[in-house]
Amino acid sequence: MAPGSSLLLGLKLFMGFLAAAWVSFWILKPTKSWKRSWHLAEELANDTFLRDCGLNVVVFCLPVMGLAILAYIHMHFHQERKQRKLTRSWDAAFSRPIIVKSLIGVISLGELLAVSLFLCFVSWTYYSDVSSDFKKLVPYASLNLNRWQLKVMNLGIRAGTVSEVCLTVMLFPILRGMSFLRIFGIQFEAAVRYHTWIAHAFLWLCTLHGVIIMFIWGQKKVLLKEITTWQRVGRVNLAGAIGLIAGLTIWITSLPVIRRKYFQFFYITHHTYIVFIGFFLLHAGEKHFYLVFSGVFLFSLDKVLCFIQSRREVCIVSARVLPCKAVELILPKEPSMKYKPMSTIYLKVPSISKFEWHPFSITSSCYQDEKNVSLLIKCQGKWTKALYSKISSIKDEKLGQLKSLVVAFEGPYGPSASLYERYSNLVLIAGGSGITPFMSLLNEISSRSSSARSYPTKILLIYCIKRTQDLSMLTPMSALLHPPSPKLKNFNMKIFVTQDEESPGAAELLDEALQLEKVTFGTERSHISVGIIQEGLLWRATVAALSFTVFLLSLVLLSNIFVHQVHGKPNRKAYPSWINELFVLTSFIIAMSCSAVATVLFRYQSSRKKHKDIKYSESTKQKQGSSYETDQKCSLPIRPEMYFKQRPIFSDVLSDVSNGSTEDENIGVFVCGPDPMKESVASFCKGNFKIDNCKTGSSFSFVFHSVNFSL
Incomplete structure (x- = not known):
């Protein structure tokens, strides 16, 4: 049972307090009063068990860790609550596109405000530090610098200080399982670009x-x-030079011209972040490292949990080869595992590559099929082409002993709340592979009980493809349209084929695409009882609290035991600086090890409880029946509108939607496709943010949402 709104309100207020406290610390940090008070606080802390290292961790790391832990708890209790309708609210205003055409894509009002505030904060930090240094130019003992050289040197040093601000928040957007940005409805794929922006500045x-x-x-x-x-x-200084070289290596290999053509090279070199962070610790020292440690800690914990989950492998239940050079994969999962529409899963096929992981949108709903999860993968690179060839070769072989295809996985990862539930009128615009996130959304609407949620009453799907054969991408929607769900009776579809002329057999081709055969795979004995499972949000909150507590205790104990004390204060001249860094690294390894052991034990107990005496292969055979099956032949109850040799004019299409709207509510517009498509739709939503319908007297807005299906 979902808790009362008072508990959720209390969690929000506490999270707001922690966030405000953390931001306040950073704003006050460059001021003279803070520096004076902070030195005094460190001296007082050295007389206690906490020491100055513990004080730094508590002040600069504890608020972020507390915010993340409370966010996981809030998302756990909030995920089953009914979404409120989005009418005239701040959410709609923040989603409004402000900058449509730019090098970094469509920028909403909320994003523009966040970037502006961050730039103001960075400028304030740099100005405060530099102005303070210029008022009191301290000469370097080892360098005989004149006044202008001292000023230039301070400018360079403070550029490094400001970079710590970027490093502090740079890792938050790329958290997967441990992401607390999902509380704002930000998906991992969308948050990656925030990481890119901050990384460039850093x-x-x-x-x-x-x-x-x-x-x-x-x-x-x-x-x-x-x-x-x-x-x-x-x-x-040598550690700083090595760290800079590692950072530049990551930067250069992350450029689009390299990343898109040589993804595996980009993926491997990106792991030199370990070298960068390690040498940053040695170069800057442990006190500066504590400033950025919360992001590093959450990111490392996220990687540990992902690594543990990825060690498990499953056998593909069945697959379907589509004429448009795409494959549909059916993977087993635990019935207890729930996920939101438009979630993604990371997939690795060891028989193709032992190291490559690729994200794919889930096309099924956890309420549609409790034991399986579906993926639709189109050939767009070497890895996907190899997967397509492997599935095709198995399909073309003669009937005999069924082969098995083993895959590893991470996820699923998705938003904490379903934004589409806020709208009664929904417009889905997809291009090519961009249809895949919307399949899970439509399956969710058609399969959930009407009493559980409030769903859109009117849905329009606009799908753009290049060739007629790409109609087979709609194959996974066959169960959705035959027979049509009562919740989708106001569902309309418009298909635009941009490069092919109209042909008499186009409608029949669509029917044939919905009747493609499946091939069922065998299951190895070592994998038959293993389905996709994932730790819940409460466990993530628990393991985050446990690991951070272990780190803090380990760090304080090591400092108290091994640091030589002189008159109750640590004698820093008696030992080299790397001793403190070693304490940080040792405590970090202890904390990560404890979290890994706790997670493995938790998964072992859960697996034992859920999978005892379950023979998945037998249940699969009874359900599937034979190695090949064909969906029941039928025709579309409602023919979609099909347009050939033309692209949609979104201003006309969306204007028709507004003319038919009679309710005083907003229209949700979700777009998943290439950048020009997003820019065109965003331009219309920007210019038609507030519309008054003279005929009906209603007032509404087109609320723009960009959905990413690839990194």
Whole structure:
């Protein structure tokens, strides 16, 4: 039973308090009063068991960890609550497109405000630090710098300080299972671009930091000496140089021209972030590392949980080969595993590649089929072509002993709430493979009980394809349209074939596409009782709290035991700086190990409880019947409107939707396709954010939502 609204309100208020406290710390950090008070607080903390290291962790890491833990709890209790209708609310205003055509895509009002506030904060931090340094220019003992050289050196140093602000939040958008941004309805695929924006700013600042400082060293003829010396105490310049090289390697290989053509190379080199973070710790020191540690900790914990989940493998239950060079895969899952529409799953096929992982949109609903999950994969690269060839070769073989195809997985990952439930009138616009996220949405609407949720009463699907044979991409929707669901009686579809002329057999081709045969796979004994399972949100909150507590206790204990004390205070000159970094690294490894062990034990107990005496292969055979099957032959009850050799004019299509609207509610417009399609729809929604229908007297808005199906 879902808890009362008072509990959810309390969680929101507490999360707001933690977020405000964390932001306030960062805003006050560059000020003189903060620096004076902070030095005093560290001296007082050194007289306690917590020590200065524990104080830094509590102040700069605990608010973020607490926010994440409360977000997981809130999402767990909120996911079964009914979504409110989106009428005249701030949500609609924040979703309004403001910048339609740009190098970074469509920018909404909410995104523009967030970017503006972040830039103001970065500018404030840099200005405060630089102005403070210029008022009190402290000469370097090892360098005889004049006044202008001191100023330039401080400019470079503070560029590195500001880069820490970017590094602090850079890893939050790419959290998968541990993502707390989903509480705002932000999907992982959409959040990746926030990571890209912040990463570009971060690496520009890091490069500026390194270039300016090396320029001054070059002026004083000490560049080689400074960059090759490993300092015993303080900043380690060599570690900074190595970290900068690792960061530039990641940056260059992340450029679209390299990432799209050589994805595997990009994927491998991106893992040099481990080198970068390690040498950042050695270069900046443990106190600066505590500032960014919350993001590093959550990201590492997320990777540990993903790694544990990915060790499990399943056998594909069945597959279907489509004429448009696509395959539909059916994977087994635990009946207790629930996921939201438009969720994604990461897939690896060891027989194709032991290292490549690729994300795909789920096309099924967990309420449509409790034991299986469906994926639709189109050939768009070497890996997907290899998968298509493998499935096709198995399909073409003669009947005999059924082969098995083993895959590994991560996920599913998706939004914490279904945004489409906020609208009575829904427009879905898809191009090519962009239809896949909407299949799960439509299946969700048709399969859920009417008493459970409030669903859109009117749905329009606009689907754009290049060739007539691409109509077979609609094959997974055959169960949805035959017979049509009562909840989809106001469902209309418009199909635009942009490159082919109209042919007499186009309608028959669509019918044939909905009758394609499936091939059922065998299951190996070691995999037959394993379905896709995933830890719940409450477990993520528990393991996050456990691991962070272990880290803090380990760090404080190591500091109290091994750091030499002089008159009750740590004597930092008695030991090298790397000792503190070693304490951080050791505590981090202990915390991650505890979280891994706890997760493995939890999964083992859950697996034992759920899978005892279950023989999945027998239940599959009884359900499937034979190795090949054909869907029941039938024709579409309602023919979609088909247009050939033309592209949709979205202003005309969406205007027709507005003319037929009689309710005083907003129209949700979800777009999944290429950037030009998104820009065209966003331009219309921007210009028609508020519409007054003179005939009916109703007032409504087109609320734009961009859906990504690829990274």
